[in-house]
Amino acid sequence: MSVLPAAMNAALLSEHGRLDVSSIPVPEPGPGEVLCRVLACGICGTDLKIVRGDFAGVWPPSLPFVIGHEWSGEVAALGPDTARSGLSVGDRVVAENHAGCSACPMCRSGRYNLCERVGEPGFKLYGHTAPGALAEFAVRPAVALHRVPRSVDDAAAALVNQGALTVHAARRVGLTAGATVAVYGPGLLGLLMLQVARASGAAAAVVVGRGERLRTAAELGATHLVDYEVDDPAAGVRAVTGGRGVDVVFDCSGNPAVLAQAVRSVRRGGKVAILGLAGGARAEVAVDAFALDELDLLGVRSSPNAYPAMISLLAAGAIRTDLLTADRYALADVGVAFEALAQRTAIRPIILPSK
Ligand SMILES: [Zn+2]
Ligand SMILES: [Zn+2]
Structure with missing residues (x-):
């Protein structure tokens, strides 16, 4: 296993309207969490609004903040209490942005996208209220991750969030x-x-x-x-x-x-x-x-229980992604990528943070 770096590059929202690529500590996975190397991260209209400050104080609650919620990656390290996750270092994965509390009536009925505890402290909506993936690494709960087969490339896998x-x-x-x-x-x-x-x-x-x-x-x-x-x-x-x-x-x-x-x-x-x-x-x-x-x-709202189906559709070749992921950028060019989305010249700019 390769030794993980202590610092990483991230597109940091330090003040509204401004993203800077900065070096910040690589996050550490806590109990039940997994550290992932981010391979591809799309930016969407909601990201544009978050950067602009349309949801300031809520998404994100405070600055500086790392955005990015439509991404794919690979497992880089497993935190404590992840033995039963079935995940191994090197697995390619995509992540749901919230896992729900698993205890409220909505979560227990499988509609965890409607978790009744979203307003409570500690609830995490990654890329919105908890750190996102427009960075070289991201931490997520193991239960929010889904494995992706090799036949689905990194950029296509970054579309699973929207596809689901x-x-x-x-x-x-x-x-x-x-x-x-x-x-x-x-x-x-x-x-x-x-x-x-x-x-x-x-x-x-x-x-x-x-x-x-x-x-x-x-x-x-x-x-x-x-x-x-x-x-x-x-x-x-x-x-x-x-x-x-x-x-x-x-x-x-x-x-x-x-x-x-x-x-x-x-x-x-x-x-x-x-x-x-x-x-x-x-x-x-x-x-x-x-x-x-x-x-x-x-x-x-969101995509409860729908990630596996979307991954299967992509793996089966039922969904064409080449025309949707043609615009790719290095992390250093994140500003150019945002401009391409704002000007509608790119359908979905894809950042490749680990390239
Ligand atoms: Zn989005
Ligand atoms: Zn809940």
Whole structure:
């Protein structure tokens, strides 16, 4: 076993709006915890907002702070009381960002994404309230880790976090073979939702967006495209289904105005799933449609029990990642990577901290 260094490079949020690559101590794994070498870490819209200070005082609670929550790595050292984890040094892994308290009613029913103790001291949401993975090393509880086979490369594995969210969404709506779906917002989340929906049996998948990302959606299995800069989105979606509307709408846009369009896009008795956050914004919707058309509105948070399924989909080659992970950066270029995300020139900038 190689000797671990005492210090590591990390992208440190020292003041809002500013990330500096600094040398900080390598964290030590406590009881039940594992030290991982970070191999790939994606940065997402939430990271942009955290850096900007949109959630200051909460995500993170204080500065300086290491962000990063969409990553893959390998086990570098096992802390005490990890013998039953089944993990060994060198295993390639991905991490869930919280493990839940395992004691509250939600955790005990398997819905640990809704742990009722999130507000209590000691609750850790890694990359948000506890140190993230935009660094050479990161510590996580062994129970939050999942092994990844060699056939899934480091950058693809860094997509498991977002992909598992879309697996959870497909389960929430009870997606069935032959379904018609619409995906609003072809960012990384939407492009994974599209592919997971197709892999789950969706026969028709309409993607609503604009620009280059619609062409990417077509390459990744969209059967129809609606450019909202050209057409009314809901009318475009309905036209594809002979005016009837789709069975399910997945809102991956994070734009509050989309909810009203989603309600107009879905068939009677259909389902609308909301993935992601709109930054506290409010939406105006036709309330009567929910009663008169018996619509189901489903929130989707995190990815309980969904990591193994997403890893399996990637290992099986059911999800294409090459177009989603093409933009890769060294840790020293983290500022350039953030700019690429902000300017929409990269779908998902991937940092390779150990390169
Ligand atoms: Zn994210
Ligand atoms: Zn709990």
